[in-house]
Amino acid sequence: MALSSSSSSSAANIFVLSLFMLFLIGSSNSAQLSENFYVKKCPSVFNAVKSVVHSAVAKEARMGGSLLRLFFHDCFVNGCDGSVLLDDTSSFKGEKTAPPNSNSLRGFDVIDAIKSKVEAVCPGVVSCADVVAIAARDSVAILGGPYWKVKLGRRDSKTASFNAANSGVIPSPFSSLSDLISKFQAQGLSTKDMVALSGAHTIGKAKCSTFRQHVYNETNNINSLFAKARQRNCPRTSGTIRDNNVAVLDFKTPNQFDNLYYKNLINKKGLLHSDQVLFSGGSTDSLVRTYSNNQKAFENDFVNAMIKMGNNKSLTGSNGQIRKHCRRAN
Incomplete structure (x- = not known):
């Protein structure tokens, strides 16, 4: 049976209104991140x-x-x-x-x-x-x-x-290459993103508990002199104080964000197991070589991966809140 013109008009109006409401809901909950978000709200x-x-x-x-x-x-x-x-x-x-x-x-x-x-x-x-x-x-x-x-x-x-x-x-600092790839993929990040982001280990330090196994037990994938040097401040036996001893992740330029991290890997001088697996005869060796030879390529890919990771499942629009204190909800 055909609808009357008034019924058709009413149905059309309801349909349009429904679409509009869905648009509003989507807009409030799926707002996009922007470089200019605080230009007017908080430029300082x-x-x-x-x-x-x-x-x-x-x-x-x-x-x-x-x-x-x-x-x-x-x-x-x-x-x-x-x-x-x-x-x-x-x-x-x-x-x-x-x-x-x-x-x-x-x-x-x-x-x-x-x-x-x-x-x-x-x-x-x-x-x-x-x-x-x-x-x-x-x-x-x-x-x-x-x-x-x-x-x-x-x-x-x-x-x-x-x-x-x-x-x-x-x-984990004990991750295999395949585990690293899968964990980054779960965050929407590619293998190239993973290798570039791992370059963050060109700065900072790690605790003895995270690299003890690598410097004592993995003789085939670590420079022996490098391993012995790291062992001096990381005894084989565990203990609270000993476990908390730290070593720089990049022993060459620990306070400089550069591509020396990748050069270290090629020389089998990665501090963590999860560092050295990036250059161990696997699918990421070529990326490590590229970044070790071309700091600009590393920096470009690192920035792109940081931006990509920063977009990951962020709360925007009307979701969440602006906390007054970072340690507790309002």
């Missing part, structure tokens, strides 16, 4: 972040690597949402104490200082997730690496998950 955010990061890195160069690592670990667990910064509460056990984080993450006090300074100039505007993203970029640039425009507009998670952080999504 970049100077505020950079001043604190610069002071922290000048005081301790290792902090640059630590702030960069915070960004990685935040993005790999439920997206770049600042959840890694949350302290435990009565309603959830957060990500900080999960083994992949408790063994390596630091710099939370620096993020607190940045957030405090940003809140003083733009209260309630800049998310903790964006603070972490900008601080990671500034850490790289301050230590001589590339500068890029960070895409912004993330919002903060209201909760965190110990189980998610401890589920194996964060690559």
Whole structure:
């Protein structure tokens, strides 16, 4: 039976209204990150972040690597949402104490200082997730690496998950090459992205507990003199104090963001097992050679991969919140 003209018009109006509502919902929940997000809302955010990061890195160069690592670990667990910064509460056990984080993450006090300074100039505007993203970029640039425009507009998670952080999504320093490739692919990152992002280990330090096995047991894929030198500050037997002894990830230029990390791998002088597997007769050898010979190629691919990782499942639009304090939800 044919519809009347009034019925047809009414149905059409309802259909159009439904599409419009879906558009509004999609717009509010799927807003895109933008380099210009704070141009009008908080143009001074970049100077505020950079001043604190610069002071922290000048005081301790290792902090640059630590702030960069915070960004990685935040993005790999439920997206770049600042959840890694949350302290435990009565309603959830957060990500900080999960083994992949408790063994390596630091710099939370620096993020607190940045957030405090940003809140003083733009209260309630800049998310903790964006603070972490900008601080990671500034850490790289301050230590001589590339500068890029960070895409912004993330919002903060209201909760965190110990189980998610401890589920194996964060690559381990003991990972095989195939495991590294699959874990990065799970985050929408290619093998090239993975090798480029691993170059973050051109700065920072690692604990003895993360490289002991590599320097004592993997004689076929490590330079013997390099291994013996690392053993001096990392006894074979474990213990709390000994496990916390640290070594630089790039023994050549540990405080300079450059491509020496890849040159070290070619000489079998990668500190972590997960470093050296990138150059061990596998599919990533050619990328390591490329980056060791061409710092600009490394920097370009690193920047592209950082931007790509930073887009990972970010909260935008009306999702999440802008936390007043990075350690707790509002």
